[in-house]
Amino acid sequence: MRITNEMVQQKLAELQFKEVSVSLSEFIHTSEKEQDSYQAFLYRILSFETKRREDNKVLKRLKLASFPYQKTLEDFRIEEQQSLSTKQLNQLRELTWLEQAYNLILLGPPGVGKTHLAIGLGIEAIYRGYKVMFLAMGALVRALNTQDITRKSQTIVKRLLNADLVIIDDIMYMAMDQQEANLFFHFINQLYDRTSIVFTSNKGPEEWGELIGDPGITTAILDRIIHRVEVIHLNGDSYRMKNRSTIFGSISVHE
Structure with a gap:
């Protein structure tokens, strides 16, 4: 044959x-x-x-x-960060914290690279075989609020709960009502001790209570988040301001 x-x-x-x-x-x-x-x-x-x-x-x-864009850790400008060393960045890259279900809180003003660092770590985790989900805080609250009535929200929440790493961008940029705070607590509780969460925020955990409202829920949420957490402060000038485009080219506005 x-x-x-x-x-x-x-x-x-x-x-x-x-x-x-x-x-x-x-x-x-x-x-x-x-x-x-x-x-x-x-x-x-x-x-x-x-x-x-x-x-x-x-x-x-x-x-x-569902990253809003893809930027790797190689693109992260560590030389512009006074509060994060190359050694510390490499330690984060090793993902030991993810294996141990640690959380990260990336704190700093707008434009210093919090979201970039979070996405870079997420991409690194994906290449290591982990399942990752990225969601802005506003989109997360909407999904939690509507998961009982829309299939899209149900799918989003299911993927979040099945992920190894969840990235919540711009947490606590807006106040929550009682229902939203309760839903957020139950969501964090479901992830607790089995899934790592990376939060980006320009407000420290001590300020979150003002936006959550209920002291009891705030305490319960922070208790689960901070049980195993590394808080990383990013500072420096805004990347977006330093590298912005201008319609004036190199001509000074004073000339």
């Missing part, structure tokens, strides 16, 4: 070896040129398929994370 490339490609497709199937002729040519053994040829195509499947999983996790 004469075996053709088309027959092999069909079998590979049936086994869902789609990437290898498409590139089969190239693999055969390379293996003939390298004079591969049968084992080497098989290892070559299996390694390729494994790598492409993992790449596709990463792309899927990146999409599901």
